[in-house]
Amino acid sequence: MIKTFKAETFIEKLFCDCCHHEMIATGKALISNPPQFPHECTGCGVVENITNFSFPNAIIREVEVHNKDFNKTKSHLDHSG
Numbered sequence: 793m794i795k796t797f798k799a800e801t802f803i804e805k806l807f808c809d810c811c812h813h814e815m816i817a818t819g820k821a822l823i824s825n826p827p828q829f830p831h832e833c834t835g836c837g838v839v840e841n842i843t844n845f846s847f848p849n850a851i852i853r854e855v856e857v858h859n860k861d862f863n864k865t866k867s868h869l870d871h872s873g
């Protein structure tokens with residue numbers, strides 16, 4: 793059975809801890825487990841290796857339309873598991 797749900801799209805961006813400019817993936821990947829992706833700051837040029845993700849990163853979240861009490865339902869389910 794296939795069902796369709798409403799969703800929202802977000803973009804996560806990475807910012808430099810030093811100068812607060814955006815950090816962009818260099819397009820390279822380091823051979824490691826898990827993989828790491830070098831990101832270069834557009835301000836100061838520092839390079840930081842990020843595990844598993846490259847930024848900007850698109851994320852999709854389901855929109856809860858019918859059940860506004862989703863968090864309470866979820867915690868209940870967590871207890872049962």
Ligand SMILES: [Zn+2]
Nearest residue numbers: 808811833836
């Ligand atoms: Zn920087």
